[in-house]
Structure formats: structure tokens, C-alpha cells
Amino acid sequence: xxxxxxxxxxxxxxxxxxxxxxxxxxxxxxxxxxxxxxxxxxxxxxxxxxxxxxxxxxxxxxxxxxxxxxxxxxxxxxxxxxxxxxxxxxxxxxxxxxxxxxxxxxxxxxxxxxxxxxxxxxxxxxxxxxxxxxxxxxxxxxxxxxxxxxxxxxxxxxxxxxxxxxxxxxxxxxxxxxxxxxxxxxxxxxxxxxxxxxxxxxxxxxxxxxxxxxxxxxxxxxxxxxxxxxxxxxxxxxxxxxxxxxxxxxxxxxxxxxxxxxxxxxxxxxxxxxxxxxxxxxxxxxxxxxxxxxxxxxxxxxxxxxxxxxxxxxxxxxxxxxxxxxxxxxxxxxxxxxxxxxxxxxxxxxxxxxxxxxxxxxxxxxxxxxxxxxxxxxxxxxxxxxxxxxxxxxxxxxxxxxxxxxxxxxxxxxxxxxxxxxxxxxxxxxxxxxxxxxxxxxxxxxxxxxxxxxxxxxxxxxxxxxxxxxxxxxxxxxxxxxxxxxxxxxxxxxxxxxxxxxxxxxxxxxxxxxxxxxxxxxxxxxxxxxxxxxxxxxxxxxxxxxxxxxxxxxxxxxxxxxxxxxxxxxxxxxxxxxxxxxxxxxxxxxxxxxxxxxxxxxxxxxxxxxxxxxxxxxxxxxxxxxxxxxxxxxxxxxxxxxxxxxxxxxxxxxxxxxxxxxxxxxxxxxxxxxxxxxxxxxxxxxxxxxxxxxxxxxxxxxxxxxxxx
Ligand code: 3HC
Ligand code: NAI
Numbered sequence: 155x156x157x158x159x160x161x162x163x164x165x166x167x168x169x170x171x172x173x174x175x176x177x178x179x180x181x182x183x184x185x186x187x188x189x190x191x192x193x194x195x196x197x198x199x200x201x202x203x204x205x206x207x208x209x210x211x212x213x214x215x216x217x218x219x220x221x222x223x224x225x226x227x228x229x230x231x232x233x234x235x236x237x238x239x240x241x242x243x244x245x246x247x248x249x250x251x252x253x254x255x256x257x258x259x260x261x262x263x264x265x266x267x268x269x270x271x272x273x274x275x276x277x278x279x280x281x282x283x284x285x286x287x288x289x290x291x292x293x294x295x296x297x298x299x300x301x302x303x304x305x306x307x308x309x310x311x312x313x314x315x316x317x318x319x320x321x322x323x324x325x326x327x328x329x330x331x332x333x334x335x336x337x338x339x340x341x342x343x344x345x346x347x348x349x350x351x352x353x354x355x356x357x358x359x360x361x362x363x364x365x366x367x368x369x370x371x372x373x374x375x376x377x378x379x380x381x382x383x384x385x386x387x388x389x390x391x392x393x394x395x396x397x398x399x400x401x402x403x404x405x406x407x408x409x410x411x412x413x414x415x416x417x418x419x420x421x422x423x424x425x426x427x428x429x430x431x432x433x434x435x436x437x438x439x440x441x442x443x444x445x446x447x448x449x450x451x452x453x454x455x456x457x458x459x460x461x462x463x464x465x466x467x468x469x470x471x472x473x474x475x476x477x478x479x480x481x482x483x484x485x486x487x488x489x490x491x492x493x494x495x496x497x498x499x500x501x502x503x504x505x506x507x508x509x510x511x512x513x514x515x516x517x518x519x520x521x522x523x524x525x526x527x528x529x530x531x532x533x534x535x536x537x538x539x540x541x542x543x544x545x546x547x548x549x550x551x552x553x554x555x556x557x558x559x560x561x562x563x564x565x566x567x568x569x570x571x572x573x574x575x576x577x578x579x580x581x582x583x584x585x586x587x588x589x590x591x592x593x594x595x596x597x598x599x600x601x602x603x604x605x606x607x608x609x610x611x612x613x614x615x616x617x618x619x620x621x622x623x624x625x626x627x628x629x630x631x632x633x634x635x636x637x638x639x640x641x642x643x644x645x646x647x648x649x650x651x652x653x654x655x656x657x658x659x660x661x662x663x664x665x666x667x668x669x670x671x672x673x674x675x676x677x678x679x680x681x682x683x684x685x686x687x688x689x690x691x692x693x694x695x696x697x698x699x700x701x702x703x704x705x706x707x708x709x710x711x712x713x714x715x716x717x718x719x720x721x722x723x724x725x726x727x728x729x730x731x732x733x734x735x736x737x738x739x740x741x742x743x744x745x746x747x748x749x750x751x752x753x754x755x756x757x758x759x760x761x762x763x764x765x766x767x768x769x770x771x772x773x774x775x776x777x778x779x780x781x782x783x784x785x786x787x788x789x790x791x792x793x794x795x796x797x798x799x800x801x802x803x804x805x806x807x808x809x810x811x812x813x814x815x816x817x818x819x820x821x822x823x824x825x826x827x828x829x830x831x832x833x834x835x836x837x838x839x840x841x842x843x844x845x846x847x848x849x850x851x852x853x854x855x856x857x858x859x860x861x862x863x
Contacts, residue, residue, distance in 0.1 A: 165193025166215075167200055172208035173347050174201055175340065183221035184214045186262045188233035190224075191240050194266070198243045209347050210251040212244075212270055213339045214263075219253070219279070222261030225288065225433055228424050237262050237294035238413060241269035245359050250350055254343025255279045255330070260318060265294040268303070271358045273330040274346045275321035276339055281329060282318030283309075288436060289429035289808055291393050293420030297400035298361070298412040304328050305366040306401050307376035313397045314380060314388075328365070361409045370405070377402045390674050391808060392426045427818060431810030434856075435800055438793040438811065441863070445606070445621060445633040445790070451614035453622035454564060460485065460536035462553050464495015464526070467570050468542035470598030472524065473502045477599060478627050481523040483532050487543075492526045499524060502599060530556045538566040538623065540592055545693075547574055551582045558583040566619050568592040572643055573694065576609045576636050586611040590620050593640060594629075595802045596686070603802030604629035605640050630801040635788040641798045644788070645779045645812075651838065652775035653679050654709040658753055660760030661768055663729045664741045669765035670772065674806025680729040682804070683712070684722030684739060688729075692716040705837050711752045715745065774827045774839075777816040781842035784813075784858065791862045792855035813855040825849045 164180040164187070176197045178184045201207050214220055223237065244251055244266065253259070253270035259281045267273050267281070275281065283292050283300070291297065292313055300309040304327050312319070321333040334342040367373065381398050388394040396419040403415040423429055459475045460483045461468045468484065475482040476499070484499075486492035503520060506512035525532065533539055539561060541553050550569060557567050567589045569579055580589035591607025604627070606620045617633070624631035634640040639647055653666050667678025683691060692713065702708065715728060722728030723737070730739020753760050780795040789795050796811020809815045816824050825845050832839035848854065 159187060159189040161189050161193035161196050164189045165197060167197050169207075170211075170344060172206060173211055173344065173351075174204075174207045174209075175211045175213065175344070177213050177215050177340075178220055179215035181216060183218050183258065184216065184263070185221050185224035185226075186237060186266070187224040187227065190220075191233075191235050191237060194240050195235050195243060198240075198247060201247055201249065207249060209249055209351055210247065211340070211343045211347050212251065212253045212266065213343055214255075214257065216257075217337075218257035218263075219255040219259040219339070220263030220266055221258045222263050222284070223293070225436065228290075228429060228433060237265065238417060241265055241294050242413075245269040245271075245361060248357060250347070250355055250357055252343055252347050252350065254339040254346065255281065255321075256337050256339040258318075261285050261290075261292065261296070262294050265292060265296045265299070267330075268295060268299040268360050271360075272332075272346070272350060272355070274332045274334055274339075274343055275324050275330040276333070276337055276342055277321060277335050278337060279321040279324070279333075280318040281321075281324045282316065283313040284316040284318065285423075286314060286393055286397060287316045287432065289391075289393050289426060289432035290423045291397045291400060291416075291420055293416065293423075295361075295413060295416070297397065297416050298404045298409060299363075300329075300366075301373070301401055301404040302363040302366045302409075303360055305369065305376070306373035306405060309366075309401055309404075310376055310380040310398070313401070314384065314394055367405065373405050377405065390672075390806075392428045393423045396420075396423055428808040430818070431808045431814060434793075434810035434814045435796065435807050438797050438814075438859075439630055439801075441791075441859070442630065442632045442794055442797045443621065443625070445617060445631075447608075447614040447617035448621045451618040453619040454537065454566065454615055456480075456537040456566070456619060456623055456626070458483070458536050458538075460533040460539035461542060462486075462533075462539060462557070463542035463544075464492060464498060465542065466498075466596055467594060467598055468540075469495050469498030469502075470596060470600075471540055471542060471570065471594055472499050473599035474594070474627050474629075476520050476523055479523075480626070481525070483536060484524070484526045485530055485533060486526065486528060488528060492528055496524070496526050530560045533557065534560050534562060536561065536565055538568060538619065540568045540570055542570040542594075545572060545574065547578065550574060550579055554579055554583050554589070558585060564588070566590060566616050568620070570594055573638055576607055577611070580609045580611055587613040588616055590616050591634070591636070591640070592620060592623070593634070593642075595642075601802060602628075602630045603642070603798060604631045605634045605642060605798065605802075606631050607634045607636060607640055609636050630797060632794050632798045632801075633790055634794075634798075635786070637783075637786070637788050641783050641789050641795060642802045644783060645776055645795070645799065646803060648779040649772055649776040650679055651707075651709075652771050654711065655707060655835070655838070656763060656768060656771060657711060657749060658709045658756055658758055659763075660753070660758075661763040662741075662746060662749065665763065665765075666768055666772075669768040672765055673769050673772075674809060675804050677804065681739065684728035684730055684732075686722070687724055688712060688716050688721040692721075703837070707835060707838055709752070709756075711749055714748050714752060720745075770827050771831060773812065773815065773819075774824055774831065776812045777824050778828055778839075778842050778845060780812050780816075781844040781848075781855075784855075785842055785844035791859045793859045817854045817856050821845060821854065822849050 166177045168175045251270040252272045253267040254274045256276040324330045384394040400416045403412045462485045464486045472482045503517040576591045580586040593605035595601035604624045663680040670678040720727045731742045783789045792813035799805040
């Protein structure tokens with residue numbers, strides 16, 4: 155049983171001569187729980203009562219200073235003391251307070267540091283205001299103290315961008331006073347405190363700082379620019395607007411008034427559904443990184459990686475591996491294909507060099523870890539091989555036969571197949587326990603999602619190895635079972651079909667894309683199809699034509715476009731027109747004419763759909779198939795569906811994922827929609843047994859997440 159956290163166990167106060175060392179020790183990341191806040195308050199009281207204390211040093215135990223507020227507490231009844239009060243009390247002390255920062259000083263953690271009088275950042279420190287990524291804003295003086303120190307622009311960059319600074323950048327900005335090598339915050343901090351005491355350094359409160367406010371015109375311009383930028387790029391997000399308002403208050407109001415303004419805006423953010431969505435996504439991603447196998451089995455060591463196939467995916471995967479610092483050996487079927495594969499990889503780094511984001515030396519050093527061959531023998535010493543050849547069972551099996559022949563015992567053999575039966579691939583080799591699915595998304599060096607597909611015979615340590623690899627590659631892993639399309643593509647096929655049905659029923663593809671963007675997606679499904687290339691879906695549809703349920707509705711409009719060679723951006727037209735290589739499409743009257751003709755052929759009288767009607771169907775289809783995927787054990791929990799759709803398919807993060815969204819709408823409402831739609835098409839709109847069961851029990855998807863925890 156973990157020891158119960160009390161203020162005394164999570165905040166330790168220890169005298170080093172006349173210095174009080176206050177250590178925040180609240181694993182795993184020293185979040186500012188109520189007990190920590192009370193512990194800090196007690197420490198302040200101890201200093202106030204003891205004139206023998208000449209200075210205070212704040213440090214974090216373990217790898218971090220303080221990772222911020224305890225995110226788990228949001229949405230619960232607030233416990234005193236509030237963090238702004240703790241910060242104010244620290245800052246008000248009449249003897250110097252020094253924060254020595256190793257690791258993360260994020261959000262509330264940076265706000266505590268800003269309430270100290272001096273700041274020292276160690277090598278590897280990470281300082282930032284990432285609250286915006288949780289649908290929040292700094293709520294303990296971050297928007298009031300930071301501008302006084304470093305001005306409005308730097309504050310807005312930190313709070314709206316959410317990206318942390320390293321120690322050197324924080325020093326250059328003036329966010330910290332000094333940097334030090336190493337990671338021993340206590341030792342470096344004590345040395346700094348002694349120096350300050352010897353110099354007679356005064357108490358220096360950030361709330362009284364004026365340097366950042368000196369250039370009023372620049373600050374005003376920064377706020378105006380940020381407001382315009384937020385209106386343009388984050389109009390649908392709640393907290394960025396409040397962040398700008400709060401920084402403006404720092405310019406316009408006295409400190410205490412500004413703090414009150416910040417608090418009011420912060421509490422609005424805490425109460426917003428967006429905060430709940432973002433926080434759900436944050437914890438869901440940490441849950442999917444663990445699987446039953448990662449608890450019980452140890453990963454096999456992976457130092458050398460092989461990739462078979464140097465096309466879109468093979469090359470992207472090779473870049474992901476190179477970016478993680480590992481060597482990669484690529485195998486292609488002939489010299490010409492290998493040269494193309496190598497070219498794809500080089501192109502990525504050439505572009506970085508051209509943009510000034512990589513030096514020529516770093517490019518050369520990275521590519522030195524890349525080797526290519528047409529001979530499978532080059533994979534003999536690979537610890538893990540990822541196959542990314544054509545999506546055909548015969549070709550995959552031939553490749554796996556080669557891998558079975560050349561790879562060393564214990565090598566993990568992975569396939570990047572999108573749809574094929576991995577059990578069948580595994581059964582075709584003499585070592586089925588070593589075969590696993592690693593389903594990357596395109597572009598594989600950019601997209602975060604990695605579905606780890608777990609076939610029947612796989613060994614637990616192979617699954618654990620796949621999760622460890624995901625961490626090395628900085629991917630977001632989700633465990634999926636074997637089925638057609640796994641979690642993501644299987645759900646995509648269903649909501650995409652719902653969109654196609656709506657087009658045939660009267661909504662234009664442009665209206666659907668607009669409604670989906672209005673919901674918060676960066677792009678609508680028809681824009682995505684144009685970007686990915688309509689030929690990919692066409693090939694899949696043709697492959698599946700023979701096994702398609704003859705009762706199921708099949709909309710042929712996309713086929714009509716593909717038959718004309720309109721595959722999207724790469725052919726200059728698809729659902730949209732892309733004149734002269736334009737990246738943004740314009741609606742195409744000819745597409746609308748084809749749609750009209752297809753409606754007529756199908757005997758449909760078109761009707762109008764509002765954006766809300768479009769989204770109800772789109773989401774009902776997504777949620778229903780998500781429920782099926784959980785019901786059949788393809789996804790472990792609803793949160794695995796959420797993370798898949800968030801990280802791989804552009805679902806708006808502030809909505810937390812489709813299953814969280816369904817909970818927020820109410821499952822009974824979603825089920826009622828599906829039942830209503832089923833009146834028109836009972837084959838497509840079959841309520842998932844899981845959804846029916848949850849509604850009958852008055853339960854939520856989240857109850858299943860918690861039951862599994
Ligand atoms: N509150 C509660 N739990 C937290 C937490 C937080 N702020 N930050 C991390 N955790 C938990 C994680 O859930 C995870 O728990 P688990 O082991 O049970 O799954 C554990 O700590 C470790 O987290 P990671 O797996 O993310 O560990 P990493 O070492 O990869 O990363 C980190 C560490 C960079 C600190 C990262 O966890 C992080 O970015 N945390 C969030 C930081 C943040 O957003 N802070 C702002 C909070 S809001 C705020 O401060 C409001 C204030 O202005 C009033
Ligand atoms: P691609 O056609 O771009 O590349 C396939 C490569 O495999 C070609 O370079 C080809 O020369 C090579 N190849 C074929 N047979 C080979 C053999 N026997 N030995 C060595 N190399 C061989 O295809 P893409 O898009 O890269 O897809 C590869 C796999 O990844 C497929 O299984 C696909 O379903 C899957 N996938 C594709 C995604 C995408 O968006 N393109 C996304 C996720 C998975």
C-alpha cells in the first residue's frame with residue numbers, strides 16, 4: 155500500500171545551517187496536490203516563525219522540479235489552500251527564496267518558481283506554461299508575473315504555444331537568473347544560495363518587477379497580434395482567448411487586480427467541457443502506453459532495426475527509426491526500388507537542411523546509420539524487422555518466409571499491413587510467436603499513432619517489445635486485436651460510409667467537409683481522401699467487392715471519380731479542383747453534376763442536411779463502430795478508441811475522442827439517433843450491443859475505462 159500523502163510526507167523541510175531546504179517529493183512528477191500546497195504553506199509558516207532562517211531553497215525530489223497542478227484534481231471540489239495564495243505567501247517572505255530547477259517546471263511548477271526571488275535552472279531543465287494543451291491557462295500568476303519579468307510577447311509565446319524552454323533559452327529570456335551543469339539541484343541550489351547570501355542579495359519579488367512592462371507599445375502590439383492569431387487559428391478553442399485576456403490584464407491592471415482577473419478566467423477554463431476533453435486525452439494516452447503484456451513481460455533488447463520495402467511507408471518508418479537514433483537496414487526487391495527508397499529517406503533530411511532545421515553534418519551523421527540492400531542476409535543481425543511491402547497476402551507471405559529463413563532466433567518480425575489477417579501471416583512461418591503487427595500511419599515519421607496489433611500466437615515479450623519501440627520512436631501506441639482494419643481503419647470505414655450515404659442523400663461533399671471542420675477537425679473526409687489519394691480507397695473497395703454484403707448500401711460516387719483518374723491533389727482534381735498544383739482545393743461543379751447523376755441512378759430524391767444533422771450521423775456511425783470494436787475485444791477499452799481516433803485521424807483533441815464525446819452528449823441520445831436512422835437503413839445502422847447494454851444500465855463508456863484501470 156502506498157503511504158498516504160500528507161503535507162509532511164510530500165514536502166520535506168530540512169535545515170542546512172541557516173538555509174531551509176524545502177523539497178517537494180510527490181512522485182511520480184511532484185504535481186501540486188492539495189497535500190503539497192499545504193506542505194508549502196507550512197514551510198512558509200516555519201520560515202516566518204524562525205528568524206534564524208536566512209534563506210530558503212526550493213527543490214524537487216527525483217527527476218523533476220514540479221510538473222504543475224495535479225491534473226486529477228480538476229473537476230473535483232477544490233481543496234484549500236489555492237495555489238495562487240501559496241505562491242503569494244512564498245513571494246511575500248522577507249528572506250531570499252531560491253528555486254533550483256532540474257527537470258520539469260511546468261504550469262503551476264513554473265508559477266511556484268516565479269514566486270521565488272531567484273531562479274537557477276540546471277542542465278536538462280524544462281520550463282513552460284503548457285496549460286493550453288489541457289484546455290486551461292496559467293492560474294497561479296503565470297499570466298501576471300511572467301509579463302512583468304519577460305514582457306507580453308514572450309509570455310504569450312509560452313502560454314499559447316505550450317512548448318517548454320530549455321535552461322539556456324530560459325536564461326536568454328530572463329525567466330531564470332542563472333544556469334548550472336549537472337542534475338543535482340540541491341547542491342547547485344545551495345551553492346547559489348550561499349553566494350547570494352554572501353553578496354547580501356535582497357528579496358526581489360517578481361510581482362514588483364517592471365522590466366517586462368517597460369515597452370508598453372511593444373506589449374500592446376504583442377497582445378493585439380496574439381488576439382488576431384487566436385481568432386484566426388484557434389477560434390473554436392476556449393482557453394487561448396482567455397490567455398490573451400489575462401495577459402492584457404497584466405498590462406492594464408495592478409498586480410492584485412490582474413490576479414483576480416486571471417483567477418476568474420482560469421476557473422472558466424476549469425469548468426469548460428474542453429478542459430474535460432483535453433484532460434481525458436492526456437490520461438488516456440498514458441493508459442494506452444501500458445498493456446497487459448508490458449506489466450508482465452520484459453521487452454527484448456532492440457538495437458538494430460530492419461525495414462522491408464522502401465515505398466511510402468517503409469521509407470517513413472526508416473526515417474522514424476533514424477530520428478530515434480537507431481540504425482536501420484532497408485531491403486528492397488531490386489536496385490532501382492532500393493535507390494527510390496533511399497531517395498525517399500534522403501528527401502526528408504534534404505528538406506530539413508534546406509529549411510535550415512538541420513545542418514549538413516547532422517544529415518550526414520543520420521544517414522550514416524542507414525544501409526540498404528537487395529539481399530535479405532543484411533537482416534541477419536536485426537533485432538526487429540518491419541515489413542512494409544505491397545498489401546497482398548502472397549507478397550507478404552513470401553517476405554515472411556525470407557525473414558524466417560535469415561533472421562536470428564528471437565528477432566521480432568513485424569508487419570505494417572493495414573487490413574490483412576496477421577494471424578494468417580504468423581501461421582505461415584515457423585516462429586509465429588515472434589510475429590506482431592506494427593501499424594504506422596502516413597507519413598510514418600510524422601504521425602503519432604502506432605497500432606500494435608496482437609495476433610493469437612504472439613509471445614507477451616514480443617508485444618512488450620513493440621510497446622518499448624513505440625516509446626523509443628516517440629509514438630502513441632494503442633493495442634489492437636486482429637480484424638479487418640484493426641481499430642482505426644475499421645471505424646473510419648464506417649463513418650466514411652455514413653458520409654458517402656449523406657452525399658447520395660443530398661448533402662454535398664463540401665457541406666460535409668465544412669460541418670466536420672466546424673466540429674473541430676482540421677480537414678473533412680473528402681479533403682482527406684484528396685490528400686491521401688483516392689486510388690488507395692478504390693483499390694481496397696475493389697478488393698473487397700466480392701465479399702461485400704449484397705444487402706449493404708454501396709455508394710458509387712467515389713468510383714465514378716476514380717474511373718476518370720481523379721485521385722485528388724496528386725492528379726490535380728478529385729473531390730476538389732487543385733489548379734496549378736494548389737494545396738487547397740476549390741469545389742468542382744463537375745463533381746456536383748456526377749453526384750446529381752448518381753443520386754438519380756440510385757433513385758434518391760435529394761434532401762437538405764444541416765451541419766448539425768451531418769455531425770449527428772457522422773458521430774453516431776463513429777461511436778457505434780467504436781462500441782463494436784470494444785465489445786469484440788479489438789480495443790481493450792473505450793479510451794483506446796479515443797486515442798486511436800485522436801492520434802491517427804485528426805479528431806479534435808478538445809473533445810477528448812469519440813467515446814468521451816458520446817459520454818458528454820449522453821449515450822441514450824446517441825442510441826436514439828442510431829435507432830431513428832435505422833428506420834431508413836437497418837442494415838447499416840445496427841445499434842452496437844455494448845451501447846444498448848450501457849444505455850440499459852445507465853452507464854457510460856468511461857465506466858469501462860475505470861473498471862479496467
Ligand atoms: N498531475 C497529475 N499527474 C501527472 C501530472 C500532473 N500535472 N503530470 C504527469 N502526471 C502523471 C502521469 O499521468 C503519469 O502517471 P501514470 O504513471 O500513473 O500513468 C506519470 O505522472 C508520469 O507521466 P508521464 O508518463 O507523462 O512521464 P514523462 O516523464 O514522460 O513526462 C512530464 C513528465 C513532462 C512532466 C509530463 O508528465 C507532463 O507533461 N505532464 C503535464 C504537465 C502539465 O501539463 N502541467 C500543467 C498542469 S495544469 C497547471 O499547472 C495549472 C496551473 O497553472 C494552476
Ligand atoms: P508502396 O507501394 O509505396 O511501397 C511498397 C514497397 O514495397 C515498394 O517500394 C516495393 O518495391 C516494395 N516491395 C514489394 N515487394 C517487395 C519484396 N518482395 N521485397 C522487398 N520489397 C518489396 O506501399 P506503401 O503505401 O508504402 O504500403 C506498404 C504497406 O504499408 C502496405 O501493407 C500498406 O497497406 C501499409 N500501409 C500503408 C499506408 C499508407 O498510407 N500508404 C498506411 C499504413 C499502412
